[in-house]
Amino acid sequence: MNKAEFINTLETSLGNIPVEEKKDILYDYEEHFSIGLENNKTEDEIAEALGNPRILAKQFKADYAFKQAENNASTNNIIKAVIAGIGLGLFNLIFLSGIFLSLIAVLISLFVSAFAVVLSGIILFLGNFIISITPYISLPFNVYANPVGAILFSVGIICLGLLFFIGDCYISKYFYKATLSYLKWNLKIIKNSN
Amino acid sequence: MQLNIQFKKGVLELCVLAMLDEKDCYGYELVNEISKNILISEGTIYPLLRRLKEEGYFTTYLQESQEGPPRKYYKLTDLGKETKDSLIKEWDFFVNGVNNIIRGEDLNE
Numbered sequence: 001m002n003k004a005e006f007i008n009t010l011e012t013s014l015g016n017i018p019v020e021e022k023k024d025i026l027y028d029y030e031e032h033f034s035i036g037l038e039n040n041k042t043e044d045e046i047a048e049a050l051g052n053p054r055i056l057a058k059q060f061k062a063d064y065a066f067k068q069a070e071n072n073a074s075t076n077n078i079i080k081a082v083i084a085g086i087g088l089g090l091f092n093l094i095f096l097s098g099i100f101l102s103l104i105a106v107l108i109s110l111f112v113s114a115f116a117v118v119l120s121g122i123i124l125f126l127g128n129f130i131i132s133i134t135p136y137i138s139l140p141f142n143v144y145a146n147p148v149g150a151i152l153f154s155v156g157i158i159c160l161g162l163l164f165f166i167g168d169c170y171i172s173k174y175f176y177k178a179t180l181s182y183l184k185w186n187l188k189i190i191k192n193s194n
Numbered sequence: 195m196q197l198n199i200q201f202k203k204g205v206l207e208l209c210v211l212a213m214l215d216e217k218d219c220y221g222y223e224l225v226n227e228i229s230k231n232i233l234i235s236e237g238t239i240y241p242l243l244r245r246l247k248e249e250g251y252f253t254t255y256l257q258e259s260q261e262g263p264p265r266k267y268y269k270l271t272d273l274g275k276e277t278k279d280s281l282i283k284e285w286d287f288f289v290n291g292v293n294n295i296i297r298g299e300d301l302n303e
Contacts, residue, residue: 024244025240025244027266028221028240028243028244028266029237029240030263031220031221031222031263031265031266032221032222032225032240034262034263035220035222035261035262035265036222038261038262049229049235049236049237050235050236050237051235051236051237051238052235052237053237055235056237056238056240056241059238059241060241060244063241063244063245063248067248
């Protein structure tokens, strides 16, 4: 690999780091090449000794992402830092994703159940007034035994479903916050051991 | 192999700080000297230098050179010196400890 290939690969691999920072990084390597050439090394020798520019770029990107996450712990920055960290193979992805995905599945089913409860409440409620609904839905008990009771019961089911739904929203919020904290904690550990 | 890489990373920081304590150096000097003694991918010194500068262990300045473009020199800060001293202490302690175990010497006797 010659100097131009090295520098260009490095530049492209650096991606969307701010221009100033990119220039600064590339300057160091330009300087390294020019001094190496003064010392009678060939461009190929210098590039070879420096190593793979794509891997170097990953390191720079991770350092930048960690710095951003430290200065401004926004969700966006943390996610970027995690992705950069994954790029360096620093997270045990399989372990994380398995647990995470099953938790997401639980969350989704909680929402589905809440929706189902609300829906059944609505149908029960409507079944009191619209006789045509009842033949198509087999209810486990006699709804028409006590009309007032039946109506109140269905309203209760609807409210229960809505409460269930609200509870799910809170659970999601805490799950989200817990995930973020977990990721931040991971980043701290990686930063300190880096 | 994995331990070796992590170990080297920690040690490189110590080496850089120790060299800069002796005198201000430019990047190529640091890379050259270190790679003479430790087998590393030379390019990884630069992200390290960048990160340590962010941490405030050194400042940089440009100096004209006869042979070509101005060179970026690294200069140790007080914080860098303190860190270097404590890292060297840790290193000596560590090396002594390991030698005690593997060679059965006790240097304190």
